[in-house]
Amino acid sequence: MHRYKLAALLPAVVLICFAALILTRNVNVSAAAEGKISGTVKLDGTAPHMKGIDMSKDPYCSKAHASDPAHLETVVVGSGGGLENVVLYISEGLPASASSEVPTSVPVFDQKNCVYTPHVLAMDINQKFKVVTSDQTTHNIHPLPNPMTGNIPWNQSQPPGAAPVEKSWKSAEVIPVQCNIHPWMHGWFVVVKGPYATTDGSGNYTINDVPPGSYTVTAWQEDLGTQTQKVTVAAGGAGTANFTYKAK
Amino acid sequence: MRTTVRRWSLALSAAAVLMFPLASWAQLTTYDIDKRLDMESHIGNMTGHAKDGKADYRRYCVVCHGPLGDGNGESFPWVDPKPRDFQLGVFKCRSTPTGTLPTDEDLFDTIARGLDRSNMPQWSTFTKQQRADLVAWVKHFSPRWANEKPGTPIQIPAEPEVTADRIRAGRDVFARVQCWKCHGVLGQANGPSAATLTDDLGRPIAPYNFTEGARPKCGETDRDIYRIFMTGLDGTPMPSYADNIKPDEAWDLVFYLRTLMSQHSKEKEMAKQLNLKPVDPNAPAGQQ
Numbered sequence: 154m155h156r157y158k159l160a161a162l163l164p165a166v167v168l169i170c171f172a173a174l175i176l177t178r179n180v181n182v183s184a185a186a187e188g189k190i191s192g193t194v195k196l197d198g199t200a201p202h203m204k205g206i207d208m209s210k211d212p213y214c215s216k217a218h219a220s221d222p223a224h225l226e227t228v229v230v231g232s233g234g235g236l237e238n239v240v241l242y243i244s245e246g247l248p249a250s251a252s253s254e255v256p257t258s259v260p261v262f263d264q265k266n267c268v269y270t271p272h273v274l275a276m277d278i279n280q281k282f283k284v285v286t287s288d289q290t291t292h293n294i295h296p297l298p299n300p301m302t303g304n305i306p307w308n309q310s311q312p313p314g315a316a317p318v319e320k321s322w323k324s325a326e327v328i329p330v331q332c333n334i335h336p337w338m339h340g341w342f343v344v345v346k347g348p349y350a351t352t353d354g355s356g357n358y359t360i361n362d363v364p365p366g367s368y369t370v371t372a373w374q375e376d377l378g379t380q381t382q383k384v385t386v387a388a389g390g391a392g393t394a395n396f397t398y399k400a401k
Numbered sequence: 402m403r404t405t406v407r408r409w410s411l412a413l414s415a416a417a418v419l420m421f422p423l424a425s426w427a428q429l430t431t432y433d434i435d436k437r438l439d440m441e442s443h444i445g446n447m448t449g450h451a452k453d454g455k456a457d458y459r460r461y462c463v464v465c466h467g468p469l470g471d472g473n474g475e476s477f478p479w480v481d482p483k484p485r486d487f488q489l490g491v492f493k494c495r496s497t498p499t500g501t502l503p504t505d506e507d508l509f510d511t512i513a514r515g516l517d518r519s520n521m522p523q524w525s526t527f528t529k530q531q532r533a534d535l536v537a538w539v540k541h542f543s544p545r546w547a548n549e550k551p552g553t554p555i556q557i558p559a560e561p562e563v564t565a566d567r568i569r570a571g572r573d574v575f576a577r578v579q580c581w582k583c584h585g586v587l588g589q590a591n592g593p594s595a596a597t598l599t600d601d602l603g604r605p606i607a608p609y610n611f612t613e614g615a616r617p618k619c620g621e622t623d624r625d626i627y628r629i630f631m632t633g634l635d636g637t638p639m640p641s642y643a644d645n646i647k648p649d650e651a652w653d654l655v656f657y658l659r660t661l662m663s664q665h666s667k668e669k670e671m672a673k674q675l676n677l678k679p680v681d682p683n684a685p686a687g688q689q
Contacts, residue, residue, distance in 0.1 A: 291579035293640035307500030333638030
């Protein structure tokens with residue numbers, strides 16, 4: 154007798170579990186009056202000296218920098234000690250529905266005057282990005298992810314006038330990118346899960362589309378490393394997270 | 402009796418809830434060792450089995466490529482270029498686009514061809530079945546084959562007749578995409594960027610020198626040369642030109658490259674008659 158009861162109960166229980174799962178998901182999505190997290194990233198101390206780059210190997214490149222010498226961009230400090238090219242993203246607390254959404258915008262990585270612009274390009278997992286060239290010299294665009302992460306390295310040439318290369322990455326990873334023809338050209342693809350932002354020349358940033366909740370925000374700087382902070386965002390509100398890196 | 406039902410339903414719902422994260426976790430796992438020991442290769446009608454390749458691998462390959470296939474065998478310190486790390490699944494000689502896995506035939510051919518100017522010999526003593534089994538064993542080291550399919554081989558149109566115009570056009574391609582930046586205007590591997598080249602693991606690497614009589618790494622036929630610059634050699638600085646050289650132009654470039662090589666060829670003879678000059682690295686883009 155209770156064997157039958159059990160047989161009837163099993164699908165019922167599974168159904169209820171499914172329903173509960175779907176319901177909680179929907180609640181998360183519909184309740185999301187999205188807010189934002191903003192702040193400033195600063196360097197405490199003297200900005201390190203950035204070495205000049207000798208581009209004499211390629212006259213096209215050195216000519217382009219005749220009046221404006223190129224420097225390494227490992228640590229770029231702007232007005233008031235603001236740090237440029239710091240990537241900020243939510244490393245903990247994001248509901249699955251928000252972290253799996255892929256932005257439709259297509260960030261652009263330009264090869265201009267034999268320098269990567271921007272030096273650091275942040276993007277979401279599976280978000281399309283474009284590599285373009287503005288130069289009259291051949292570059293090869295060669296990202297070097299660790300193949301064990303699921304991101305696969307590739308290497309494509311971009312001679313003058315080449316069409317953009319459009320790609321995306323499968324997993325979160327900090328990926329160095331280089332041009333073998335111009336060995337000083339070195340940049341980063343920072344692939345993160347969920348909303349992100351990159352600091353501007355004054356060290357300011359805003360991460361948009363953040364559903365209300367409590368989060369851990371991580372700041373990544375190529376030379377100075379990562380820092381984290383806890384932030385709470387109210388529905389439609391704004392959280393603040395300012396970061397300070399000590400100069401090395 | 403009631404309590405047993407309640408207990409059962411509790412246990413069941415707990416199990417059902419637990420199943421969700423477990424199911425998604427199982428999907429994310431790339432390391433499926435059992436599946437990978439069953440790895441197969443397919444070369445025409447022949448099927449290679451990883452398990453059958455194991456003994457040959459341990460006898461002939463392990464000293465360089467290592468028991469784990471990570472290229473860290475006993476002779477690693479003395480071998481240059483370094484043995485391939487099979488775990489990464491990144492290969493130079495492919496018929497498939499850059500960033501994709503090679504086909505089974507690509508690996509099958511590489512074993513027989515060997516890699517010129519490296520310690521990888523031509524394994525011509527193996528039977529085809531042995532090679533097919535070794536391909537399966539090599540594949541089993543990388544989780545990539547469990548998750549990805551090989552790329553679609555690039556299309557190579559039939560080779561056209563060599564003409565003086567084609568050789569001249571090939572020289573224009575050589576100038577436009579700037580092969581000389583690494584390979585040098587005469588193909589002597591002395592371009593302005595040659596000295597600083599490194600492979601994906603940061604180790605110094607030299608561009609191919611066309612003038613020394615050495616065989617190109619991934620084959621010496623016209624089709625092989627076509628394939629080399631259109632797919633690129635993954636893991637090295639040599640990029641893919643598939644997006645920037647049209648198939649017809651690619652044949653022109655193959656003919657021009659033949660004129661740089663030391664081996665006697667029809668193309669070399671024609672270039673001499675044409676009195677073809679090397680490209681001018683200082684000419685503005687598009688003007689040679």
